[in-house]
Every structure is written in C-alpha cells, then in structure tokens.
Amino acid sequence: MLTQSASQVGPAILSAGLLLVLWLGVNRLWLSGTGGDTDALQESANEDSETAEIDADDDVCSDTSEKYSTEDLQSMSSSEFREVVAEAYRTQGYRADVKSHYSPVDVMARAGSEQIGVTAKRYESGTEVSPSVIDDALADAMDAGADRAAVVTASTFTESAREEGEDRNVDVVDVKQLLQWI
Numbered sequence: 001m002l003t004q005s006a007s008q009v010g011p012a013i014l015s016a017g018l019l020l021v022l023w024l025g026v027n028r029l030w031l032s033g034t035g036g037d038t039d040a041l042q043e044s045a046n047e048d049s050e051t052a053e054i055d056a057d058d059d060v061c062s063d064t065s066e067k068y069s070t071e072d073l074q075s076m077s078s079s080e081f082r083e084v085v086a087e088a089y090r091t092q093g094y095r096a097d098v099k100s101h102y103s104p105v106d107v108m109a110r111a112g113s114e115q116i117g118v119t120a121k122r123y124e125s126g127t128e129v130s131p132s133v134i135d136d137a138l139a140d141a142m143d144a145g146a147d148r149a150a151v152v153t154a155s156t157f158t159e160s161a162r163e164e165g166e167d168r169n170v171d172v173v174d175v176k177q178l179l180q181w182i
Contacts, residue, residue: 068182070154082120088178088182114147115145134170138168151172
C-alpha cells in the first residue's frame with residue numbers, strides 16, 4: 001500500500017514542480033516591466049548603444065558589464081563565442097538567436113522580414129578566414145532559410161575572403177568590428 005501511494009505522489013510532485021517553474025518564468029517577465037515584450041527591450045538596448053562612443057582600441061563593455069578583448073574572444077569556447085556574436089547582432093537592432101549544433105548556422109539574426117544566417121568563427125590570432133568559409137557560410141545560410149549570410153570572426157579575413165564576401169554579398173565582420181558592436 002505504501003508503494004502504491006509513493007508511485008502516485010511522484011508524478012504529482014513532478015507536475016507541481018513544472019507548474020512552479022512556468023509560473024516563476026512568467027512572473028519574472030511581468031515583474032521586469034516588459035511583460036515579455038522583447039521589442040521594447042530591444043528598443044531600449046538600441047537607444048543605449050546609440051549614445052555610446054567607442055574607440056576601436058579600447059576594450060568594450062557589453063550590457064553585462066563584462067569587458068572583451070581580442071584575446072578574450074579568441075580564448076572563449078565556441079558556445080560562448082556564439083553567444084557574444086548573437087549579443088553583437090542584438091546591439092545592431094536585430095533579434096538574434098543562437099542555434100543548436102544541428103543547425104547549419106550558428107546564429108540567426110532577424111530584423112523585420114530580413115533573416116541573416118551567421119557563421120561564427122572563433123579563430124586564434126594569426127589564423128585568417130579563407131574564401132572557402134565564405135562559400136560554406138552562404139550555402140549554410142540558404143539551407144537555414146536565411147535571406148543573407150554573414151561570417152563573424154575573432155580574427156581577420158584574407159584579402160581574397162573579403163573579396164569573395166563582397167562578390168557573393170556575404171557580410172564579413174572581423175574582430176575589430178565585432179569589438180565595436182559589443
């Protein structure tokens with residue numbers, strides 16, 4: 001009899017726990033004053049980013065008050081770097097989501113009806129992005145249903161990769177530009 005009642009209590013506790021997690025998540029959004037309105041949050045972030053002046057040689061602060069240097073970006077894990085790239089697109093007015101490892105792109109950035117499939121390359125200093133990465137990024141962005149492609153790196157691009165990006169209409173964002181965005 002005790003075994004039977006314990007087996008009935010387990011699912012009830014699990015259900016109560018799930019309801020509590022959902023309730024806390026909804027109330028956290030409500031209490032933050034946005035009610036889940038991500039567009040209002042994005043507009044607020046955009047207003048903040050437009051008022052700041054950034055020197056390209058300075059370490060740059062993100063919304064979480066963390067400073068990133070080139071070395072910081074190059075020593076991050078791939079997943080941390082993808083998060084930074086998504087945040088950088090958010091500062092540019094996009095809604096950006098880090099995609100799973102199963103997605104052909106690392107980040108999907110959206111503004112209005114435009115979608116950019118972003119490939120994030122966390123290369124070390126001295127390793128440049130080659131033209132083949134540009135071609136792969138374009139194919140991956142199209143596979144993901146994006147309108148455009150971009151490659152963001154913690155390093156630099158070869159001159160031929162920059163030319164390939166320009167010829168194929170793929171945005172190329174090197175570490176210097178990335179640091180300006182974040």
